[in-house]
Amino acid sequence: MKQRESDEVSRRHFMRAAAGFTLFSTSSCERVEDWLGLGGKEGPVVPPTGEGIDLISHVLNRTTFGPTPSEYARVKGLADTEESAIAAFLDEQLEPDELEDNRAQRAVRRFEAIHAPLGEMYEYKEAFLLEQLTRATLVRATRSKRQLFEVMAHFWSDHFNxxxxxxxxxxxxxxxxxxxxxxxxxxxxxxxxxxxxxxxAMLWYLDGRENRKRNSSETPNENYARELLELHTLGVDGGYAQKDVMEVARCLSGWTVRDKGRFHKGRVEFFSDAHDDGSKTVLGHEIASGGGEKDLDDVLEIVCEHASTARYLAKKLCIRFIADEPSNESIEATAKAFSSSRGDILTTLRAVFATDEFLTGARGQKLKRPFEFIVSALRGTRAKVSSEMDLVDYLIRMGHAPFQYPTPDGYPDVASPWTGTLLWRWHFAIALSRNEVSEEIEVDQDELIEKAGGEEGLSASLLGRIPSKEELAGIERTGEPLALLLASPGFQWR
Amino acid sequence: MAVKGTGIISGNGDEQRALVVVFLRGGADGLTMVPPVGNGEYYKVRPTLAVPEGDILKLGDANCGLNPALSGIHEIYKNGGLTVVPAVGSNDDTRSHFYAQDLMEHGGPVAGGWLGRFLRFRDGAPPTALSAIALGKAMPEVLRGAPAATVMESMDTFSLGSKFGPTAKLQTELGALYGKDESILGPAARDTLQALDRLEKLRSEDLPPMNGAEYGDDSFSNGLRQAARLIRARVGLEAVSLDLDGWDSHFAQEPLIMPLMTRLSDGLAAFHRDLGELMQKVTVVVMTEFGRRVAENSSFGTDHGRGGAMLVMGGAERGNVFGELPELETGILVGPGDVPVETDYRDILKPILTQHGAGDSMAEIFPT
Incomplete structure (x- = not known):
């Protein structure tokens, strides 16, 4: 039986490989590039001209993984004023399904493992699955036109780490x-x-699958209940007590997931005989006995509608988009939108983007984390990437490989934990601009300079402002504009 | 806010306080490395593999000693620089290499490695490019989740170096641009540039080991030699991981692991001599995923067991034996006849990590 299964798997792999081969052998190079999502037309490059970062560059820095060379001109062309242009851009980004994104989608389709049904995922080697997921994440961040969507996917991956x-x-x-x-x-x-x-995955990660009460001697596992309150909803100062954690754990007892040794591995199930069916009190709300699996809905309603949750999520979003220490006004305005829309993420984001602090506050003051640094460099240089794994080595060195943060709080989103990453940022900047990251990653510096109308234009398109005297002098003395710009202080911030 | 450049690009500063983790992969036989002393049962169940009583290197009046192949580190023990831990291990009872290594490197059934979490949550400024290195070809699980960790086979990894040209001009200009930077990156950049200079010097000088230490030319010794150079160079190295593989001795154990023990002992002895006084701040931990079955099998080997041995060299250790080897009798042995785990490996690691600056972060490093 086992033998037949593995025959089946290898046969399927062979068929897939054969299909891939046919495609490559019968298509023109252009067709393959297109299918891989590597090609693409680009509009004109008209770099910013301000001495400081202008509004359009600022919004692109904060709501995307960094502008591509032509993106600034495209957004600027959306309306007559900067304000209307960014409004139009945000409207576009807040309705991602309306945005054609065929190239990125095609490019991601080749990572077949991540599209497999749940049970089938166990057929793959763990390392291969992680590789496919990591590559897909890098491809999407780099190539998708639905940039805000990808930024938010990144945000939630940390939030629900x-x-x-x-x-x-x-x-x-x-x-x-x-x-x-x-x-x-x-x-x-x-x-x-x-x-x-x-x-x-979450039932495994925070031990929810071990949370059961089958008899009076068994005590529920509190791990998930605690993190649900502390990290996912109310926040650590959200006003819950240890008693609430225990009561939430009781409510969620009985939910589990089948392990890989069994049929229907990965299936989530509720066992009423492992559920604590007595009455509970969660954050002052009574939950009557006999609720069974519906206790979960009651608990989630209580925590999602709690005022602390609105404030906690608002603050995290403001930290992501506005500043490491956002003002109370911004947090309040965002929390209000979160509450009144009952947790509608689009409405909440609109509130963040409408704050004075976002629109007129300090620009270029959020440190790009390593993932954002690398992706923004790839976007800003229109790098052709056919092996994303060569980037992962850098991400590991800088401690920011996707889905590899060890504790449930997710990668930090403020500057101070990341200041030790400069050596590898510089290393990457030099390697990328000299085409030495690997043979699979290619940048054409001369073409970038030509399209941007010179080295000053290239600088402005990467920095969101015209370069300073010092930056220009450095470019002149090194003769390596791209390396110096990507490694410079100006490019480390968004 | 002007912060003076320190030339250190790592959070533990210039303290040269480094933790070196040596993993013996494959399950090293504790009863051969650290054999029992005066134990008749041992000779009954290991008729061909037991270490002859007269050959065992004594550890004071402890009921276990060291294999004669470990004579290099026995000298260190005698001078008070080595602690030997018998019957140590994890609570893994699958006896699977994969699960047991994973569990031990993660520090429990949790995500990420304990050394990675130590670096992320310990006291002090955040780690940087040179804080943690894995000597070898791949990142070990123990460093997973570290805020910075580099796999290296040679020192050349640490440069802005480039196959196609020098980077001196770029380095100068980065110095100029970051020199004026008043943000949080300014001081970090200045430290990084100074450390790069120091590494450049280290590479070009090819300093010989100190105090007459002589390293072998195997990759284990070479790794330790590189680690010693980096520690001495004060570049902020805090954690080093390296492996010594090949301990899975189901078949013909003696010729397989004798040379490994010699390599281990000679490498550690050279490292110890090389660093000299610095060993007060440096700790080397030698661990393995599990020990092996007490009774030998029919092919002069041993099978997967439970309790194994652990060695701790340097730091504030005094030469001693932690705990004792249990009797090797039915009723005391566990499972199919294995040494019980009397000491949890985490209980050995915790005080060491505290010495290395873990501060209040033990709950993050080893979550319960």
Whole structure:
């Protein structure tokens, strides 16, 4: 039986490989590039001309993984004034489904493992699944036109952090990324929390699957309940007590996920005989006995609608888009939108983008984390990347490989933990501009300079402002504009 | 806010306080490395593999000693620089290399490695490019989740170096641009540039080991030699991981692991001599995923077991034996006849990590 299964798997792999081969052998190079999502037309490059970062560059820095050379001119052309142009741009980004994104989607389709049904994911080697998921994440961040969507997917991956190195998360995180994070990234927060609570990967990661009460001597496992309150909803100062953690754990007892030794591995199930069916009090709300699996809905409604949750999420979003220490006004305005829309993520984001602090506050003051630094460099240089894994080595050195943060709080989103990464940023900047990252990653510096109308134009398109005297002098003395610009202080911030 | 450049690009500063983790992959036989002393049962169940009583290097009046192949580190023990831990291990009872290594490197059934979490959550400024290195070809699980970790086979990894040309001009201009930078990156950049200079010097000088230390030319010794140079160069190295593979001795154990023990002992002894006084701040931990079955098998080998041995060299250690080797009798042995785990490996690591600046972060490093 086992033998037949593996024959079947290898036959399927062979068929897939054969299909790939046919495509390559019968298509022109252009067709292959197109299919891989590598080609693409580009509009004219008209770099910014301000001495400081202008509004359009600022919004592109904050809501995308960095502008491509032609993106500034395209956005500027959307309307007559900067304000209307960014409004039009944000409207476009806040409705990602309306944005044609064929190239990125085609490019990601080749990572077949991450599209497999849940149970089939166990057929793949863990390392291969992680590689496919990581590559897809890099491709999407770099190439998708739905940039804000990708930024938010990134945000939620940290918020509902799952480290693939824990137990069966190795196989299940790819499904969590698809069914929890990406499905709800711009949807409703309550749906997102519910999907996460019942995500097979999350049930493994925070031990929800071990949370059961089958008799009076068994005590529920509190791990998930605690992080649900502390990290996913109310926040650590959100006004809950240890008693609430225990009561939430009781409510969620009985939910589990089948392990890989069984049929229907990865299936989420509720066992009423492992559920504590007594009455509970969560954050002052009574939950009557006998609720069974509906206790979960009651708990999630209570925590999602709690005022602390609105404030906690608002603050995190403001930290992502506005500043490491956002003002109270910005947080309040965002929290209000979150509450009044009952957790509608689009409405909440609009509120963030409408704050004075976002529009007129300090620009270029959010340090790009390593992932953002690398992706913005690839976008800003229109790098042709056919092997994303050559980038992952840099991400590991800088401690920012996707889905590999060890504790449930997710990668930090403020500057101070990341200041030690300069050596590898510089290393990458030099290697990228000299085409030495690998043979699979290619940048054409001369063409970039030519299209941007000179070295000054290239500088402006990468920095969002015209270069300073010092920056120009450095470019002149090194003769390596791209390397110096990407490694310079100006490019480290967004 | 002007912060003076320190030339250190790592959070633990110029303290040269480094932790070196040596993983013996494959399950090293504790009863051969650290054999029992005066134990009749041992000779009954290991008729061909037991270390002859007269050959065992004594550890004071402890009921276990060291294999004669470990004579290099026995000298260190005698001078108070080595602690030997018998019957140590994890609570893994699958006896699977993969699970047991994973569990031990993660520090429990949790995500990420304990050394990675130590670097992320310990006290002090955040780690940087040179804080953690894995000597070899791949990143080990123990460093997973580290805020900075580099796999290296040679020192050349640490440069802005480039196959196609020098980077001196770029380095100068980066110095100029970051020199004026008043943000949080300014001081970090200045430190990084100074450390790069120091590394450049280190590469070009090819300093010989100190104090007459002589390293072998195997990759294990070479790795330790590189680590010693980096520690001495004060570039902020805090954590080093390296492996010594090949301990899975199901078949013909003796010729397989004798040379490994010699390599281990000679490498550690050279490292110890090379660093001299610096060993007060440097700790080397030698661990393995599990020990092996007490009774030898029919092919002069041993099978996967439970309790194994651990060695701790340097730091504030005094020469001693932690705990004792249990009796090797039915009723005391566990499972199919294995040494019980009397000491959890984490209980050995915790005080060491505290010495290395873990501060209040033990709950993050080893979550319960």
């Amino acid at each position: 799952i480290d693939v190195s824990k137990k069966e998360c190795r196989w299940l995180k790819a499904a969590d990324d698809r069914e929890v994070i990406r499905k709800n990234a711009l949807g409703n927060f309550s749906d997102l929390v519910r999907a996460s609570a019942l995500s097979p």
